[in-house]
Amino acid sequence: MPATTDLANAWFATRGFKPFAFQRQVWAAVERGESGLVHASTGSGKTYAVWLAALRAYARTANSTAKPAPLQVLWITPMRALAADTARALQAPLDDLELNWNIGVRSGDTSSAERARQARRLPSTLVTTPESLTLLLTRAQANExxxxxxxxVVDEWHELLGNKRGVQLQLALARLRRWHPGLVVWGLSATLGNLEHARDVLLPAGGSLVKGRQDKRFVxxxxxxxxxxxxxxxxxxGLKMLKQVSAEIDASESCLVFTNTRAQAELWYQALLEHRPDWAGLIALHHASLARQTRDWVERSLKQGSLKAVxxxxxxxLGVDFLxxxxxxxxxSAKGVARLMQRAGRSGHAxxxxxxxxxxxxxxxxxxxAAAARHALAAGQIEARQSPRLSMDVLVQHLVSMALGSGFRPAELLxxxxxTWAFRELRDSQWQWALDFVxxxxxxxxxxxxxxxxxxxADGIWRVANxxxxxxxxxxxxxxxSDASIQLKYWSKGGGGKQLGSVEESFIARLKPGDTLVFAGRVxxxxxxxxxTAYVRRSTARKAAIARWNGGRMPLSSELADALVERxxxxxxxxxxxxxxRAVRPLLELQATWSALPTQHTLLAETFTSRQGSHLFLYPFAGRMANLGLANLIAWRVSRVQPLSxxxxxxxxxxxxVSPSTVDWATYLPRALSTDDLLEDALASLNAGEMALRRFREIAQISGLVFGGYPAAQKSTRQIxxxxxxxxxxxxxxxxxxxxxxxxxxxxxxEELEIERLHRQLLKLSTLRLDLHDLRRPGPLAFALLVEGMRETLSTEKLADRIARMVADLEKVADAPNGRTRRGS
Known part of the structure; x- marks a missing residue:
């Protein structure tokens, strides 16, 4: 057996590999006791860069007959589904090098027998999640x-950085650093646009930023x-592409077919099976709503190469390795460059x-x-993620967690x-409020x-005594x-109105009493x-809002939106x-002929009059949520000057x-796009009070105000x-x-109003020249928005018929000699 400092080279030699320069850089940094963040392409060897560094530095029990070393390395994964896969990957060098270390997994899926074994003695390396780590810290003997x-090691750090789970992990790491001031912490990431921020959040005291192999070739x-x-x-x-997708799958040994929603995945799976019945048993479905056993079978089959497509x-x-x-x-559309890279990296994962x-x-x-995404990827325009600040609900939960077991002294815990980065600006008054609250x-x-x-x-230590x-x-x-649904019921003074079904909670939260919506074809x-429960009654209104589920509303990122406008x-x-x-050229030339194309220096606006009223089409390219905020803001501001619906x-x-009355948009738009009084107007233009009430439910659960119930008697979302x-x-x-x-x-x-993006967008729009066109008929860009509006008054069948008639009429005009453009020109 080689000396421990040669372990990494020895293992690479057994596999016929040579270590990359960035891997050697990590090994040397860990030997010096330094922390850092590794950013490298998917499948480039980040995991073994850090894991072999740990073995080189700490594995001193090779060939020993003694018990495996007690807990040396903590490996944090964002998903418990990845924990078992990660543990298998880490086990391989231990087996090959005959090191007397053992690896365990601690997550919500860990059996009670395994938990009991870990309670007696933790393994040399524990793969766990942020939640399970905090639970371990609540034990009386946690320090021991x-x-x-x-x-x-924090794997897939980019998945935790921008949310409260990342804040929870920051607090847990702070506790571990207090016990071990020299603790070495390393983060792993592949898709981040703001590396310095990511490093600073994970390593507030500083650390190395190791940029690994970035020569990963994406096709x-x-x-x-x-x-x-x-x-x-x-x-x-997208089922019009079924035959072509089927042919591409047929030509591949093994592939993943990603969709953006579970409904879309289900639909495509069934359509492919109907198209190719001989693929039964060769293709599979995988999404989070499926049973754990089913997902495990799919992942095992992918690794074994027995599935043609999933x-x-x-x-x-995330990081499951399917060679x-x-x-x-x-x-x-993947709607973001980072997501595109992440999904692309599931292939060629080596x-x-x-x-x-x-x-x-x-x-x-x-x-x-698609063209914009390829250009943005080539230019390295990857989305940034920002850590939340001062999440008081997470702090309150952490205070109670630390009061369990051995307890805490307030000055030390402060x-x-x-x-931590998230609470570095915590004021004394905020700290005192949190103490009083718990x-x-x-x-x-x-x-x-x-x-x-x-x-x-009396000893100055704060504890949970009950x-x-x-x-x-x-x-x-x-x-x-978890996300929640709102039940829809007909309003009845005596109560007990008929139940209609359920819609997304965040959709209802945006509506005020008196607003209209469409459900099951009814206004x-x-x-x-x-x-x-949302109580409703029938309405004679012709236009109304229609619910869309979050998965279908995945917003276009700013980076991809900018690349799109460049194209x-x-x-x-x-x-x-x-x-x-070149393929989409006929569409774009028709848009330019009937109106204009958006550019980097203009804000395209179009007006159009129909039987429905006066239409304004505006194209900020800000993503669905920010565009919704802009639309509500402009409507609110204009309605204060000219009363309109x-x-x-x-x-x-x-x-x-769309307004029943004529609006002078050329006059109103420049004023309506001002950043003045943005916060007050944004809050007034939407039902912000109801949205805050819904958001408070999550905060109440995290802070412990509301108890979700015991495992055998979980409270319903309605009760919570x-x-x-x-x-x-x-x-x-x-x-x-x-x-x-x-x-x-x-x-x-x-998060709901994206107020920062809204502000940035208004500032950007103020620098653009307003390019306003009065349309004789809707062009390609306006047509897409007209369909969005019609969706709110027509059933799916009637919508398809109406669209077919509209397209036929518009195509006739476009192909006519005075249409000034011809198909394929």
């Missing part, structure tokens, strides 16, 4: 459990449709192998997105908390024993709160929302580079406002919403300075 810990191509629609519309699932969602986005996968197909992804457009305009529920809950969770003892409250808290540790008026700008100057742009339709490129709603009203009326209320409002602004 982690006594010999030397290194923490991005597009499956061109047989015919280009000059009047495209979103909403179909139709999947983001459930297979046999030859290529990836993406149905519809150093030196190219990753190939083929984009399958579901409508013609996605050809432009220093620890402030050492001690007696703040100023409004002092009379309730269940909120007297933490007590200060075993019942301790048990409840352990069951609620974590920041993952309904919202009467009131109570707990988790359109080039087309406006008669440059059609690449097969996608406006209906809204939105897509990633722009929005449509009712409880959190009571707290919301109590705080609003009697404790207006409650920091959790303020956090709910801030999260609505940041």
């Amino acid at each position: 459990d982690f006594a010999q810990l030397r290194m923490v 991005v191509d597009t499956l061109l449709p047989e015919a280009i629609e000059r009047f495209p519309w979103a909403g179909h699932m 139709i999947c969602t983001s459930s297979l986005d 046999p996968v030859e290529r990836v197909l993406q149905i519809g 150093p030196g192998r190219a990753s190939r992804i083929t984009l399958v457009p579901t409508h013609s305009l996605e050809l432009v997105e 220093e620890e908390v402030r050492s 001690c007696h529920g703040g100023s409004s809950l002092t009379a309730y024993p269940d909120y007297q969770r933490v007590e200060a003892h 075993e019942r409250l301790a048990r409840r808290h352990r069951m609620g540790i974590g920041t993952i709160v 309904l008026e919202l009467v009131r929302v109570e707990n988790m 359109l700008d080039a087309a406006a100057h008669d440059h059609f580079d690449g097969p996608e742009m 406006v209906s809204i339709a939105v897509n990633d490129y722009g929005f449509e406002l 919403q009712a409880s959190s709603g009571l707290f919301y009203e109590v705080f609003r009326k009697h404790d207006a300075d409650n920091l959790l209320l303020g956090q709910a409002r801030d999260e609505v602004l940041r």
